[in-house]
Amino acid sequence: MARVSTPRPTKDVITDALLDITAERGLDHVSVRHVAAAAGVAIGTVQHYFPTKDAMLTAAFTEVVRRIRERVAATVLGPDVRRNLAAVLRELLPLDEPRAAEVRVQVAFAARAATMPALAELQGVILGEVTDAIAAALAHVDGGPAAQRRARAQVVLATVDGLALHAVSSRDWVTPESLAAALDDALDALLPPGDPTAAPGDVVGDRS
Amino acid sequence: MARVSTPRPTKDVITDALLDITAERGLDHVSVRHVAAAAGVAIGTVQHYFPTKDAMLTAAFTEVVRRIRERVAATVLGPDVRRNLAAVLRELLPLDEPRAAEVRVQVAFAARAATMPALAELQGVILGEVTDAIAAALAHVDGGPAAQRRARAQVVLATVDGLALHAVSSRDWVTPESLAAALDDALDALLPPGDPTAAPGDVVGDRS
Numbered sequence A, B: 001m002a003r004v005s006t007p008r009p010t011k012d013v014i015t016d017a018l019l020d021i022t023a024e025r026g027l028d029h030v031s032v033r034h035v036a037a038a039a040g041v042a043i044g045t046v047q048h049y050f051p052t053k054d055a056m057l058t059a060a061f062t063e064v065v066r067r068i069r070e071r072v073a074a075t076v077l078g079p080d081v082r083r084n085l086a087a088v089l090r091e092l093l094p095l096d097e098p099r100a101a102e103v104r105v106q107v108a109f110a111a112r113a114a115t116m117p118a119l120a121e122l123q124g125v126i127l128g129e130v131t132d133a134i135a136a137a138l139a140h141v142d143g144g145p146a147a148q149r150r151a152r153a154q155v156v157l158a159t160v161d162g163l164a165l166h167a168v169s170s171r172d173w174v175t176p177e178s179l180a181a182a183l184d185d186a187l188d189a190l191l192p193p194g195d196p197t198a199a200p201g202d203v204v205g206d207r208s
Helices: A010-025 A032-039 A043-049 A053-074 A081-090 A097-113 A117-141 A146-169 A176-190 B010-025 B032-039 B043-049 B053-074 B081-090 B097-113 B117-141 B146-169 B176-190
Strands: none
Touching (some): A010 A043, A010 A053, A010 A097, A053 A097, A097 A117, A146 B146, A176 B176, B010 B043, B032 B043, B081 B117, B097 B146
16 A cells, blocks of 8 residues: 655654754754754654753764665675775765765764763764774775774774864865865775775675 | 962963863853853853853863973974874874863864854864974975875874774773774874984974
């Protein structure tokens, strides 16, 4: 019994409103009242789904991670693992306004996680997942023993997130072009040359 | 119990209180009222020096930058430029609690700068200064033409700040030891081998 269009779940509508406010005006403007107004729901409805500000921020962050995963899964992968990794990591950089908004949410989450153990735990889980994926890709480009690959993957992710942090938090510092160039420069230095014989299915990116 | 030292300027006392609150409990807890209580001054006194929350945060960030500069200036520099650069960049990592508190302030500042143009401008200036200093050091280790050195310096700083961001915002992710090892690993990949003949006075670090 397919319907033409199903109304979106209220929780998703609220999460979107929340994301927009965090991205545009910063975490300081995220309040139950503002989110309710932007989502067009009652204050009590927001409180029902997100009883605390940390619950709201966690939902926004989780949604950002889901969107990035979705884009990564849709990335066209070729036979060159190094090139695939670059394509996937570009999804983490603020190269256009939607990605810049996502990075602003991630930075707001990180800032709050720096003083909130529950959020810091989630941040650790996400960093671990992404690092594992990068380390798995490095296995295809002669990245050395497992421990060394993982250490290098940590550095690669730190570089990408550091570039993203600098890009969204500063003015006249980088353009999207110079940001993409900086990623390429970093990968040239941090990764061994690509192995064109590696199987494309084994690289970073959950394609399920 | 006699105090021989001159009393500290009120503005410095307030800035210290502000830094402590931002570092320990996050930017959300920085309010005129809390800062006044922690500094032991009247609310009106805080408002006199820092009329807005952004003014308070800018003061905290500026003080962190001053402290880092002071430590960098005190770093013992040897003849190996690469080693000197590593020593200086370690001052930016949260390898002990005072540095972790500084990084939390920097992350809070960056998060707010992501939606506040005036703060983003200051962030751009600071990033530019540090990048210039790193690029100057790279000139001594055969870092290629000037534009290439500057691009690589941007990547080095992004890596260091990304590692610092991940360290303070996550749990069970890094130890101070693994963080220092990650910096060394990153510098091994990002920097050409050191030139032991370079003059120690020419490296990163304002020693005035």
